[in-house]
Amino acid sequence: MIKLAPSILSANFAALLEDVLKAEEAGAEYLHIDVMDGHFVPNLTVGPLVVEALKGRCRMCLDVHLMIENPDVFIDRFIAAGADLVTVHAEACRHLHRTLSTIKEKGAKAGVALNPATSPRLIECILPMADLVLLMTVNPGFGGQQFIPEVLPKIRQVRNMLDERGIKAEIQVDGGINASTAAAAVEAGATVLVAGSAVFGSGDIPSAIAQLRTAAMRVRLNDS
Numbered sequence: 253m254i255k256l257a258p259s260i261l262s263a264n265f266a267a268l269l270e271d272v273l274k275a276e277e278a279g280a281e282y283l284h285i286d287v288m289d290g291h292f293v294p295n296l297t298v299g300p301l302v303v304e305a306l307k308g309r310c311r312m313c314l315d316v317h318l319m320i321e322n323p324d325v326f327i328d329r330f331i332a333a334g335a336d337l338v339t340v341h342a343e344a345c346r347h348l349h350r351t352l353s354t355i356k357e358k359g360a361k362a363g364v365a366l367n368p369a370t371s372p373r374l375i376e377c378i379l380p381m382a383d384l385v386l387l388m389t390v391n392p393g394f395g396g397q398q399f400i401p402e403v404l405p406k407i408r409q410v411r412n413m414l415d416e417r418g419i420k421a422e423i424q425v426d427g428g429i430n431a432s433t434a435a436a437a438v439e440a441g442a443t444v445l446v447a448g449s450a451v452f453g454s455g456d457i458p459s460a461i462a463q464l465r466t467a468a469m470r471v472r473l474n475d476s
């Protein structure tokens with residue numbers, strides 16, 4: 253089953269809960285919250301206060317994507333605020349094993365993210381402890397960018413690495429995902445689709461979610 257993770261980066265922040273509940277009613281399983289610090293990526297977004305404001309208001313998995321330097325400093329605060337899943341960038345962690353262990357010890361699921369130019373070899377040793385591998389399909393920092401097709405072989409590579417080791421981690425793809433690009437990502441092995449502009453920027457959240465679901469399911473049906 254493919255899971256959908258609308259990113260609030262493209263939501264209407266003046267009516268955030270309304271947008272979020274529309275996505276939930278339309279069947280989204282995760283709510284993707286992009287945290288940017290102006291250092292790891294050239295943009296600034298939200299912090300734990302927004303996670304806290306949404307906790308208990310929706311049933312979706314609160315999926316926090318940390319695009320920040322030194323994520324260790326903030327992990328506690330995001331989990332205390334209600335994050336169910338915390339994803340850190342391998343590029344931002346000096347001691348990735350320690351960081352993922354901390355996330356799990358504090359009671360959240362642990363995700364590890366890779367930029368388009370980063371090799372999956374960097375995370376080979378810690379794959380058994382990852383609940384999710386996030387493969388960026390744009391360079392992180394902004395919504396509304398174009399999907400980078402060169403990442404597709406990397407999705408396949410991570411799919412094989414997980415399958416060969418019998419690891420059940422999800423593969424999340426993030427950036428430029430819409431009803432046209434979703435199929436290729438799912439075909440390559442992605443199981444969780446992040447979509448910001450294609451959902452919250454669409455003007456019709458339920459129909460955008462339905463279109464993504466149809467695109468993803470078509471691949472799965474063709475497979476079986």
Ligand SMILES: O=C(CO)[C@@H](O)[C@H](O)COP(=O)(O)O
Pocket residue numbers: 259261262284286317319390391392393394395396397426427428429446447448449450
């Ligand atoms: O992490 C990021 C961007 O750095 C994403 O989660 C974006 O929010 C996805 O936006 P779209 O590409 O779907 O518009």
Ligand SMILES: [Co+2]
Pocket residue numbers: 259284285286317426446
């Ligand atoms: Co993201």
